[in-house]
Amino acid sequence: xxxxxxxxxxxxxxxxxxxxxxxxxxxxxxxxxVTDPNVLIGRHVVGVLPMGLASLCxxxxxxxxxxxxxxxxxxLSADQVAQYATGISTYRVIxx
Numbered sequence: 001x002x003x004x005x006x007x008x009x010x011x012x013x014x015x016x017x018x019x020x021x022x023x024x025x026x027x028x029x030x031x032x033x034v035t036d037p038n039v040l041i042g043r044h045v046v047g048v049l050p051m052g053l054a055s056l057c058x059x060x061x062x063x064x065x066x067x068x069x070x071x072x073x074x075x076l077s078a079d080q081v082a083q084y085a086t087g088i089s090t091y092r093v094i095x096x
Contacts (some may be wrong), residue, residue, distance in 0.1 A: 004028045004061070006039065008047030014063065017080035018046060021088065054093040061090040 002023045007015060010032040019025045023046065026079070034040065035048065040056040047062070064087045066073040 003044060004046050005043035006031065006045045006047075008032070008034060008045060009048060011081075013074055013075065013079075013081050017063065017081040017085070020078060021083070051093055052095070054091070055095040057093070059090050059092055061088060063088050064079040 002021075002027065004018070004023050005028060007018065007025060007028045007030045009030070011014065015025050015030060018028070028046075029039075031039075032040070033090055034053055034054050037056055040049075040053060042056075042058050043053075044059050045057045049057070049060060064080065065081070065084045066086050071084070072084055076084075
């Protein structure tokens with residue numbers, strides 16, 4: 001299983017999709033928004049974050065999606081995430 005500390009999402013379908021992809025989501029803290037940036041420091045995070053917040057993380061993983069316009073911002077099911085996923089990418093963001 002792929003270790004993850006925090007998942008930042010408001011989409012249950014994404015969490016289910018990550019589980020299907022082998023992420024250990026049951027041990028992760030799931031939050032809908034980052035209210036305290038300090039929780040990210042040195043953590044392995046899955047989600048979409050602004051660069052400044054991503055630079056606090058040990059790593060940031062995103063599910064790359066190619067969504068049609070009418071589904072942007074919609075609550076997606078795991079099947080929809082799988083349908084539109086084009087990959088999973090992990091980054092290390094460094095503030096210079």
